[in-house]
Amino acid sequence: MKIHNSSSSLKEALLPFLKDCKSVGFVPTMGALHIGHVSLVEQASKENDCVVVSIFVNPTQFDNPNDLKKYPRTIENDISLLKNISKNIFVFSPNASDLYDQNISSKHYNYSGIENEMEGKHRNGHFDGVGTVLNLFFRTVKPNKAYFGEKDFQQLQIVKKLVEIEKLPVKIIGCPIVRENSGLAMSSRNKRLTSKELEEATLIYKTLLKVKENFKNSSISKLNNLVEEEFKNNPSLTLEYFEIADIETLKTSIYKGKKKKYRAFIACFIGGVRLIDNMALN
Ligand code: AMP
Numbered sequence: 490m491k492i493h494n495s496s497s498s499l500k501e502a503l504l505p506f507l508k509d510c511k512s513v514g515f516v517p518t519m520g521a522l523h524i525g526h527v528s529l530v531e532q533a534s535k536e537n538d539c540v541v542v543s544i545f546v547n548p549t550q551f552d553n554p555n556d557l558k559k560y561p562r563t564i565e566n567d568i569s570l571l572k573n574i575s576k577n578i579f580v581f582s583p584n585a586s587d588l589y590d591q592n593i594s595s596k597h598y599n600y601s602g603i604e605n606e607m608e609g610k611h612r613n614g615h616f617d618g619v620g621t622v623l624n625l626f627f628r629t630v631k632p633n634k635a636y637f638g639e640k641d642f643q644q645l646q647i648v649k650k651l652v653e654i655e656k657l658p659v660k661i662i663g664c665p666i667v668r669e670n671s672g673l674a675m676s677s678r679n680k681r682l683t684s685k686e687l688e689e690a691t692l693i694y695k696t697l698l699k700v701k702e703n704f705k706n707s708s709i710s711k712l713n714n715l716v717e718e719e720f721k722n723n724p725s726l727t728l729e730y731f732e733i734a735d736i737e738t739l740k741t742s743i744y745k746g747k748k749k750k751y752r753a754f755i756a757c758f759i760g761g762v763r764l765i766d767n768m769a770l771n
Pocket of ligand 1: 517518519520525526528529636637638639640641664665666667668674675676677
């Protein structure tokens with residue numbers, strides 16, 4: 490499996506596919522691949538003639554230099570996972586100056602306000618960085634369909650807005666969250682946790698499940714208190730935010746509206762590692 494380190498090398502490799510009007514699927518990742526990523530690549534392989542998987546730790550979406558520095562990088566392991574999926578996978582792992590054409594900075598996006606909720610409040614400039622890098626990737630890869638995990642639900646909604654804003658001819662496909670047997674959502678950041686922390690981190694999933702079970706018969710303020718209590722009783726985890734939000738606007742909900750769809754979202758720290766997760770409630 491060849492790894493393409495420049496846009497020109499990838500474009501050249503894709504040329505024969507594009508000439509025959511074959512469909513290209515795209516799965517953007519930051520590497521340190523796990524079964525969650527594999528599930529996206531498998532779905533993309535089923536639905537397209539070839540799949541481009543990018544492995545790129547995007548500097549412009551990190552507001553915390555330490556988080557960027559400590560982000561796990563396991564390219565050899567990533568390649569062996571991808572090799573087992575299909576022959577028609579192109580790995581694109583550009584260096585930043587090539588992808589950004591020497592200008593490693595973010596464009597500012599207005600995604601109708603959803604960028605100001607949750608992750609947007611806590612990670613300064615994060616979605617500008619995400620939008621900028623994906624816009625560059627989409628223009629290089631020219632995929633028919635691109636696959637994103639519901640694990641990063643707010644990002645999925647942002648990407649849907651991005652393709653409208655940039656008028657990009659790509660269909661965005663959301664894929665379900667893949668979890669460990671313990672319920673913990675798979676994440677590259679889990680690689681930074683000790684076995685004790687991995688066990689403690691299952692509180693996130695257990696709490697989301699409790700919220701879901703009680704959603705019908707409890708007020709949102711009661712559910713907020715329930716989550717605060719759970720985290721207070723487990724001091725190895727520090728809650729950054731818990732929110733129940735309307736899935737369209739991603740605005741924090743105080744009351745439940747009829748016919749609206751809600752999800753619960755958690756961001757927290759354990760052992761200095763930031764984890765996020767979410768769950769559909771109705
Ligand atoms: P990342 O490498 O963390 O930027 O993730 C790349 C893509 O994989 C994003 O679309 C994520 O939402 C998706 N992803 C990450 N973890 C999971 C998971 N546990 N289940 C499903 N998709 C995931």
